[in-house]
Amino acid sequence: MSDITVPSVVLSDGARIPQLGLGVYKVADDEARTVVATALELGYRHVDTASFYGNEVGVGQALRASDVPRDDVFVTTKVWNTEQGFDETLRAFDASLERLGTDHVELYLIHWPAPTQDKYVDTWRALERIAEEGRARSIGVSNFQVHHLERLLGETSVVPVIDQVEAHPWLQQHELREFCAARGIAVEAWSPLARGRVLDDAAIGRIAAKHGVEPAQAVIRWHLQQGLVVIPKTVNALRLASNLDVFGFELDEDDLATIAALDSGERSGSHPDQVG
Numbered sequence: 399m400s401d402i403t404v405p406s407v408v409l410s411d412g413a414r415i416p417q418l419g420l421g422v423y424k425v426a427d428d429e430a431r432t433v434v435a436t437a438l439e440l441g442y443r444h445v446d447t448a449s450f451y452g453n454e455v456g457v458g459q460a461l462r463a464s465d466v467p468r469d470d471v472f473v474t475t476k477v478w479n480t481e482q483g484f485d486e487t488l489r490a491f492d493a494s495l496e497r498l499g500t501d502h503v504e505l506y507l508i509h510w511p512a513p514t515q516d517k518y519v520d521t522w523r524a525l526e527r528i529a530e531e532g533r534a535r536s537i538g539v540s541n542f543q544v545h546h547l548e549r550l551l552g553e554t555s556v557v558p559v560i561d562q563v564e565a566h567p568w569l570q571q572h573e574l575r576e577f578c579a580a581r582g583i584a585v586e587a588w589s590p591l592a593r594g595r596v597l598d599d600a601a602i603g604r605i606a607a608k609h610g611v612e613p614a615q616a617v618i619r620w621h622l623q624q625g626l627v628v629i630p631k632t633v634n635a636l637r638l639a640s641n642l643d644v645f646g647f648e649l650d651e652d653d654l655a656t657i658a659a660l661d662s663g664e665r666s667g668s669h670p671d672q673v674g
Contacts, residue, residue, distance in 0.1 A: 402441045402642055407627055409559040410582040413504065413536045416472055417622055418642065419444025421588060421629035423451055430456035431463075433633050438464045438471065440639055446562075446588075446629045447498075448476035448509055449490060454497035462499060473498065474562075476509040476540060477525075479674035482517040487524035495533070506534035507562060511546040512674025518546065519553050526556050538562065540588075541670040544577045551581070562586040563670075565626060566596050567617060570661040575626075586627035591617055593666040601656050609647045612640055619644045620657050 406414035420437045422430050422445065430453035434445055438460065447457045454475060461468060475498065481490035491506060506525055511518045518539075525537040538560035542550070551557060561578055565571045565587035575585050591597055597613040606616040614630070618641055621628035630641045649657075 402645065404441070404443065404642070405622075407584055407625070409536055409584055410557065411536055411559050413559070415505065415536075415560070415584070415627055416442075416444035417627050418442075418618070418644070419446055419472065419474075419627070419629045420638070421446045421631035422453055422457065423448070423588070423631055425451070425453055425631070425633055427453045427456040429633055431459045433638070434460035435464060436635050437638055438466045440642055442638075442642065443470055444472040444474075444629070446474045448478065448507075449481065449494050449497075450476070450478040450509060454494055455499075458498035458500060468500065472504040473500070474505040474507060475503050476507040477521060478509050479512040479515065482508070482512060482515055482521040484520045484524045487521045488527065491524070491528055491533070502533050502535065504534075505536045505538060505560065507538050507540045507560075508542075510541045510673045511539070511543070511670055513546070513671060515674055519550060522550055522554050522556075526554065529556070536560070538583075541673070543670050544574055546670070547577065547581075547583070557581060558583055560584040560586050560627070562588055564589045564665055564667050565621070566590050566592040566666070567599070567602065567620065567657045567660040568592055568596055568662050568664040569666075570658070572661070584627060586629065587621050588629060589666050590621050590628045590630050592664075595666065599660065601660060605649065605653045605656060608653070609649075611644075611647060614641060615644050616649070616653075619647065619649055620654070623649055623654070
């Protein structure tokens with residue numbers, strides 16, 4: 399068992415989310431069981447899954463098989479686009495809990511705003527109900543842009559605690575982060591390494607060499623110092639350990655300025671207005 403302690407971010411509802419976790423997008427069910435088990439052994443206490451990932455069963459099996467108490471692990475899952483709507487979301491959440499084999503999750507998210515469906519407001523009201531019942535300790539959104547958040551805040555009563563979006567040195571999301579900060583919404587980064595492509599950036603390589611670390615460690619450290627929650631994905635045990643080993647060094651002002659200059663708006667995934 400690792401002696402690494404990951405710091406937490408305090409959410410607006412008082413809950414604490416480990417700032418560094420494991421994402422399991424595109425990890426098959428059987429493999430997810432193994433990867434999550436390894437991650438828990440290494441010291442991870444935050445796992446991010448979704449109904450769309452098709453691996454909630456494997457994640458749940460790893461949680462139950464682990465010596466780590468269930469209440470010590472922060473579990474996130476999400477409602478998929480085709481499951482949106484008030485009643486549909488309540489059913490989808492029940493199905494996620496059944497697959498995970500748990501009676502609650504720490505965080506439940508709307509996976510995408512799916513604007514062409516125009517259901518995310520009703521979906522959010524279902525999340526409010528789920529939170530009232532205590533079956534999701536916190537509720538939030540994923541891939542919401544400022545205009546989606548503005549509508550949600552204008553038409554509902556509960557402010558999301560978090561917005562999980564694509565973010566990395568090439569897509570730093572300053573406008574969205576400023577909007578969220580002003581309203582007490584934490585920001586969480588998926589694809590924090592731009593699906594690995596940012597690791598080949600020469601500037602990142604120089605920063606990593608300067609600190610004697612891997613490029614991925616330098617980028618994850620950047621996320622942490624930006625105050626972002628970050629969920630890098632890997633199925634490799636060595637990289638799982640390496641991604642967690644980012645608390646023994648700190649990027650300096652020159653490093654931060656260098657990375658700030660890399661922001662180009664380049665996405666590795668889809669634009670939220672074009673999904674669903």
